Amino acid sequence: MLVKKRTGIEIPSSEITPKHLYLSRRKFLKGAAVGAATLAGSAVLASCRPSAPGSEVETPPGEVGATTDELDDSLTEYRHVIGYNNFYEFALDKESVAAKAANFVTSPWQVTVGGLVNNPKTYDLDDLGKFDQEERIYRLRCVEGWSMVIPWIGFPLSALLADVEPRSNAKYVRFETLYDPEQMPGQRSRGYSWPYVEGLRLDEAVHDLTLLATGLYGEGLPPQNGAPVRLVVPWKYGFKNIKSIVKIDLVEEMPISLWMQASPREYGFYANVNPEVPHPRWSQATERRIGESARRDTPIFNGYADQVAALYEGMDLQVNF
Amino acid sequence: MVTRTRKLGRTAIPRLLGVATHVGALIPLASILWDYWFYQLGADPIRDVTLRTGKSALILLGLSLACTPLNILFGWKQLIPLRKVLGLYAFLYASLHALTFVWLDYGLDPGLIREAIFQKPYAIAGLATFLLLLPLAVTSNRWSRRRLGKRWNQLHKLAYVAAVLAGLHFLWLVKGAYSRPLVYGALLSVLLLIRVPPIREKIVYWRRQLTKRMLGRSTSDV
Incomplete structure (x- = not known):
């Protein structure tokens, strides 16, 4: 009779872990340890990163009536509104405009309004302040494919135009920026036909959305944003919003803007925000809102189609871009 | 003693140049990471990274192509090995640049x-630059150089085309x-x-004459 003798330490072969398994288990443990260490390491690293600068960095100086526009889009942070500016008269680089414009003298200031009007007038800053000032929260879409939401302060251009009484033969409004190469070093470069000129058709100019802005975020305009008075036409690309205006003329012929002269193929007179009209460099179908990382679709007329589409009825917007 | 310091100088200068190249080429990347970490990338961080990686790629590509002409002009042979390192760094930044553009x-x-690649001339030129740099980076190792033999030199002439396209892109x-x-x-x-053969030969000839004359004068002075 075969009796299998059991010793105390005998282990059934079924319970012995095969070598390759226990080796892989070690590997797994090692891997897990490395993984945990990496996780812990990155957590430590992340905790070392300073917190993102919020609005406490640059507190808006004034009160703002709302924190979003009518589409529920949040206002662009104040520090970006005053720190990221296209103003070639001071610098080509958007981030250095604010420093270069810091000493720009905006008072005393005069805006001469004339041309085909019955009542030509020169306004100083106090005169402009007499128009009823209101806050308007507008989206600003730059032709370069970025955008902001800005709480402007100002008054409708129509109020000023009513004051000077355009004649019946006035068809367009022509705007001009200050020409002062001493203060605006960019005007010394011969690449552009200074001073900056922009224009609107009269019906666009008297549209209720068209604003002469004198401030933003509850205070007067900072120099880099076009102090002391600038145009804001929210359904057009940003470059239409001529800054630091000294001259407004009512004219019969379509004004040639600085950008039309620089590159007629790229910049038209109308410059309405239109995702259907491509630009040789920038996608106009989408835009990046400053402060966001993903792109968003650009709506026609920058989302103001209900108010302004009628102005262009029957016009081919591909031709009249 | 004299010969010893001279020998030291002969190996120290190329090594120093190599280290300086690596450090210099990594500074733009380090500064981007630094600015990212401390939220200094500006109002439009993606645009900032795009511009900075692109600028670095362009400069490094230019520097890589400047080594040979500088050698022709001044006889600085130590620069020749830097062509590869500078070119590879140019490719690194070009890749980061392209990734930032299509991804971020x-x-x-x-x-x-699709719109960018088929409609925007700058994007077409940029993509072409990248596609030209890609095989150059892949075949920059010694093994490929040996494998490709004469064709390696011909292939790497594409660097000039890439540099011109990069300029158009800009x-x-x-x-x-x-x-x-x-x-x-x-x-x-x-x-x-400077690389055009007749011009190159003229420059080398003038340089040799000049050094000969200067050497002659210094010996006559002694």
Whole structure:
């Protein structure tokens, strides 16, 4: 009779872990340890990163009536509104405009309004302040494919135009920026036909959305944003919003803007925000809102189609871009 | 003693140059990471990274192509090994630049990428530059060089084409202010002119004459 003798330490072969398994288990443990260490390491690293600068960095100086526009889009942070500016008269680089414009003298200031009007007038800053000032929260879409939401302060251009009484033969409004190469070093470069000129058709100019802005975020305009008075036409690309205006003329012929002269193929007179009209460099179908990382679709007329589409009825917007 | 310091100098200078190249080429990347970490990338961080990686790629590509002309002009042979390192760093920044554009900026959106590649001249030139640099980077190792033999030299002449396309990419991108791309184009033209065989031979001949004359004078002075 075969009796299998059991010793105390005998282990059934079924319970012995095969070598390759226990080796892989070690590997797994090692891997897990490395993984945990990496996780812990990155957590430590992340905790070392300073917190993102919020609005406490640059507190808006004034009160703002709302924190979003009518589409529920949040206002662009104040520090970006005053720190990221296209103003070639001071610098080509958007981030250095604010420093270069810091000493720009905006008072005393005069805006001469004339041309085909019955009542030509020169306004100083106090005169402009007499128009009823209101806050308007507008989206600003730059032709370069970025955008902001800005709480402007100002008054409708129509109020000023009513004051000077355009004649019946006035068809367009022509705007001009200050020409002062001493203060605006960019005007010394011969690449552009200074001073900056922009224009609107009269019906666009008297549209209720068209604003002469004198401030933003509850205070007067900072120099880099076009102090002391600038145009804001929210359904057009940003470059239409001529800054630091000294001259407004009512004219019969379509004004040639600085950008039309620089590159007629790229910049038209109308410059309405239109995702259907491509630009040789920038996608106009989408835009990046400053402060966001993903792109968003650009709506026609920058989302103001209900108010302004009628102005262009029957016009081919591909031709009249 | 004299010979010893001279020997030291002979190996120390190329090594120093090599280290300086690595450090210098990594500074733009380090500063981007630094600025990311401390939220200093500006109002439009993606645009900032795009511009900075692109600028670095352009400069490094230009420097890589400047080594040979500088050797022709001044006989600085130590620069020759730097061509490869500088070229590879140019490719690194070009890759980061392209990735930033299609991934961070366009979110890999096929519609947007298609629009850029088929409609925007600057994007076409940029893509072409990248596609030309890719085989150069892949075959930059010694093994490929041996394998390809004579064809390696021909292949790596594409670097000139890439540099010209990169310049066009830059030119078509700027808004009105053409001075910087034109300066780049002018510098690149000078670098390419120096390589043209008859000009190259003339320069080398003049340089040899000049050093001979200077050596002759110094010995006669002694």
